[in-house]
Structure formats: C-alpha cells, structure tokens
Amino acid sequence: MNSSKHASASKPTVTSKDVAKLAGVSQSTVSRVFVPGSSVSDKTKQKVFEAAKALNYRPNAFARSLTTNESKLIGLVFPDADYPIHMKTLQLISSELQKQGYSAVLIPWQVDGNDNHSIPNIFQYRVDGVIAASATFNKSLYEECEEFDIPIVQYARVVEGTKSSHVVSDNYEAGQQAAQLLHERGVKNAVYLTGEVPTFTNDERQSGFSSEFEDLTGKAPRLIEASYDYASSLDKVRAMLADKDRPEAVFCATDNLAMAVMDIARIECGIRIPQDLKVIGFDNIPQAEWLSYQLTTFHQDFRRLARECVKIIVDQINNKNRSLVRMMVPTKLVKRTTA
Structure with a gap:
C-alpha cells in the first residue's frame, strides 16, 4: 500500500463542521467565531476554541490555503509600538518576509488585571510560523505553537525554557x-x-x-x-x-x-x-x-536580526527543520558626547 495514501486516509482533514458538532453549535457560528469583531458570546467562543484545539483545527484565512495547506502568513507578536525601534523592526521583518514570498500579520498582545501578558489562542490565526519579539509573554505561546506544529523564532529576545530558536544581539x-x-x-x-x-x-x-x-x-x-x-x-x-x-x-x-x-x-x-x-x-x-x-x-543591527530570523522561520516551514538555532549578532558602540 502506498504510504502517502495510507497517511492521508488515516488522518482526514478536520473541517468547521467537525468543530461545530463537538462544540454543539452551528457551522455558521464556528465561522463567525474566527472572524474578528463578530458578535459571538465569550462562552460560545470558548467552546469553539476548545473544540478546535481538541481536533487540531486551524481555520483557513485564504482560499488558496485550502489546496496548498499554506497561508504564506507569518504572525508577528510584538509588545507595544510606542518605543521608536518597534515600528522600524516591524517594517524590516515585513520587508524580509516579502522577499521570501510571505506576508506579515500582527498578532495583538493582551495584559490582564494582574499585569500578565498573553495573546489570543494562536490557532485562531492561519499562520505558517510565528516571530516573537517580547520576553514578557508567558510560555503558553510557545507551548501552543509546539502543540500545533507551528515554528516560532524569537527576535532580539530569549524566553528561557522554551524549545524555539532565537536571534539576539551580543x-x-x-x-x-x-x-x-x-x-x-x-x-x-x-x-x-x-x-x-x-x-x-x-x-x-x-x-x-x-x-x-x-x-x-x-x-x-x-x-x-x-x-x-x-x-x-x-x-x-x-x-x-x-x-x-x-x-x-x-x-x-x-x-x-x-x-x-x-x-x-x-x-x-x-x-x-x-x-x-x-x-x-x-x-x-x-x-x-x-x-x-x-x-x-x-x-x-536590526536589519540583520530581521534577515536571520526570517531565514530561520522560512527554513523551518519549507524543510520541516525544527533544529534549534541560537545566533548572536554583534552590536556597535556609537560614541557621542555623553561619555
């Protein structure tokens, strides 16, 4: 028996209909849940998210992903954009991704009443990989990416105890x-x-x-x-x-x-x-x-940091290469008058 056919037959594609059945809601409700800003109660959303996670369902954002199983989207998880270098960094990473045929989608972060940092469930986003540039997120982001086999690379940050590559300054x-x-x-x-x-x-x-x-x-x-x-x-x-x-x-x-x-x-x-x-x-x-x-x-050297991060994430997506890469990029001392 052909092994690829056997693998395909043993692991059928999970659809929104399957999620709806497990969550006890309609298929249209499942579709609305994964549309930002739609009017669905938090309780219903949570039921759908739990069902989707249990079935390893990743909603499609674009029609082309139905046939290629790729969205060509990379999720960028950043802190806030107030610090001047963050906007420049977003632009650099987006530019490097475009050179590789990918687009960037900014995944928002949230801070709860206890000042804990988190993001919405990553499987809401049909992304092929994630670049994370904040050390203040809890480890659930990395655990969820690992669970759904979504490669993640840390940009200019290192969250210790996670199984993900990083590119940082020395x-x-x-x-x-x-x-x-x-x-x-x-x-x-x-x-x-x-x-x-x-x-x-x-x-x-x-x-x-x-x-x-x-x-x-x-x-x-x-x-x-x-x-x-x-x-x-x-x-x-x-x-x-x-x-x-x-x-x-x-x-x-x-x-x-x-x-x-x-x-x-x-x-x-x-x-x-x-x-x-x-x-x-x-x-x-x-x-x-x-x-x-x-x-x-x-x-x-934010340009090089961005370039190296993108190279790693694209390699991990295309070649299924999950080996850890830990790279340090030199900094440059800029002497002005204050020292």
Missing part, C-alpha cells in the same frame, strides 16, 4: 564594551540602571558590564531598578542622583532611561554631562542623536 559583549569605555574615562563609581521586567537579554548585558567593570576597577557597579517607561522612571532617577554616593557614570538598559537620567540631571540637579556624570544608553533610537541629547549608546 548583549554580554556590549556590557563589556560599556565598562571598558567608562574605565578609560577614569570612572570608579558606576550604576547599571534597568527596568522592572527581568529579561534574559538585559541580564546578559548587566552581567557583562558588572563583571568587566569589577575586573577593571576592583569595584562592582551598583544595580538600580527603575521602570522602562520614561515618566515612571523619574522618581527612581531623582533618588539615584540625590544620593550622597552619586555615581560618576550610569549605563542604562535603554535609551529612554538614559534620556530620563540626562533630563533630571540637567534640569533639576544642575549636573553637567559628561563633566559630572557620564551616561550610556542602549538601542540608538532616533532621539539619541538629537542635539539636546547626543547620547553615547549601542546600535543593534
């Missing part, structure tokens, strides 16, 4: 370079200023900075946790600059934090930069080169 080396620069400038007392959400990439950067700075100066830099949000970080920044043991330099986890430090230092404290306080950021957002900041920072 954060540890960036931390080392920041420490070396400050040591060259004679700094003995430094702070690493970070946000409130722990991430693998930020931990790597802080580790590289702390280890190298202590090796060079004999004194470990202090770690101060503020907020990644500019406005929410200001009180912690004020307290840091008002401390009798005020640092000579601050290496910030993001450019947003670095700008908060510079604004409070200059406007409220009369602290001169870089004479009294040296500041280094990370990300090289467009505002970093504004005349009022001229921030020394690190540039991540």
Whole structure:
C-alpha cells in the first residue's frame, strides 16, 4: 500500500463542521467565531476554541490555503509600538518576509488585571510560523505553537525554557564594551540602571558590564531598578542622583532611561554631562542623536536580526527543520558626547 495514501486516509482533514458538532453549535457560528469583531458570546467562543484545539483545527484565512495547506502568513507578536525601534523592526521583518514570498500579520498582545501578558489562542490565526519579539509573554505561546506544529523564532529576545530558536544581539559583549569605555574615562563609581521586567537579554548585558567593570576597577557597579517607561522612571532617577554616593557614570538598559537620567540631571540637579556624570544608553533610537541629547549608546543591527530570523522561520516551514538555532549578532558602540 502506498504510504502517502495510507497517511492521508488515516488522518482526514478536520473541517468547521467537525468543530461545530463537538462544540454543539452551528457551522455558521464556528465561522463567525474566527472572524474578528463578530458578535459571538465569550462562552460560545470558548467552546469553539476548545473544540478546535481538541481536533487540531486551524481555520483557513485564504482560499488558496485550502489546496496548498499554506497561508504564506507569518504572525508577528510584538509588545507595544510606542518605543521608536518597534515600528522600524516591524517594517524590516515585513520587508524580509516579502522577499521570501510571505506576508506579515500582527498578532495583538493582551495584559490582564494582574499585569500578565498573553495573546489570543494562536490557532485562531492561519499562520505558517510565528516571530516573537517580547520576553514578557508567558510560555503558553510557545507551548501552543509546539502543540500545533507551528515554528516560532524569537527576535532580539530569549524566553528561557522554551524549545524555539532565537536571534539576539551580543548583549554580554556590549556590557563589556560599556565598562571598558567608562574605565578609560577614569570612572570608579558606576550604576547599571534597568527596568522592572527581568529579561534574559538585559541580564546578559548587566552581567557583562558588572563583571568587566569589577575586573577593571576592583569595584562592582551598583544595580538600580527603575521602570522602562520614561515618566515612571523619574522618581527612581531623582533618588539615584540625590544620593550622597552619586555615581560618576550610569549605563542604562535603554535609551529612554538614559534620556530620563540626562533630563533630571540637567534640569533639576544642575549636573553637567559628561563633566559630572557620564551616561550610556542602549538601542540608538532616533532621539539619541538629537542635539539636546547626543547620547553615547549601542546600535543593534536590526536589519540583520530581521534577515536571520526570517531565514530561520522560512527554513523551518519549507524543510520541516525544527533544529534549534541560537545566533548572536554583534552590536556597535556609537560614541557621542555623553561619555
């Protein structure tokens, strides 16, 4: 017996009719559930989602997927678009996907009352693969992709304990370079200023900075946790600059934090930069080169990060290659006037 025919016969295609029967609803209700904005109660939606998951049903978004079993869509799961680099990143990944014959669909994230991050059930989206660029999602995203055999690649982020490939910047080396620069400038007392959400990439950067700075100066830099949000970080920044043991330099986890430090230092404290306080950021957002900041920072090669991510996801889709790829891309120190 032909093995392919046998496989096809033993695993018939699941249809919306099968989902409707298991969920105890009409076929038209199933169709409406998978149309964004349709008027279906949450209780009914949940019944349909559970039935679809149980049957491994993935709704078709385009007619061509009925015959090819491919939608040529890649889901992009991002945090918010407020941070300047996120919109640029979306554009870069979308452009790289188009070169490979794929289109991008932005999958929204949600934050519940307990500040837990999640996304809607991934099987609502007829995507061939997922690129995820946030370390704050819980692991259910990765577990669901694995369950439905949807390849997922992490972009500039690493969620530990997941079986998915990632492409990240070399954060540890960036931390080392920041420490070396400050040591060259004679700094003995430094702070690493970070946000409130722990991430693998930020931990790597802080580790590289702390280890190298202590090796060079004999004194470990202090770690101060503020907020990644500019406005929410200001009180912690004020307290840091008002401390009798005020640092000579601050290496910030993001450019947003670095700008908060510079604004409070200059406007409220009369602290001169870089004479009294040296500041280094990370990300090289467009505002970093504004005349009022001229921030020394690190540039991540987002174009290469996007290109490598797309290459991995397309290979995993086309060749069914699920071997893990863990790639690090060098950063570039951009020297301006703040250090």
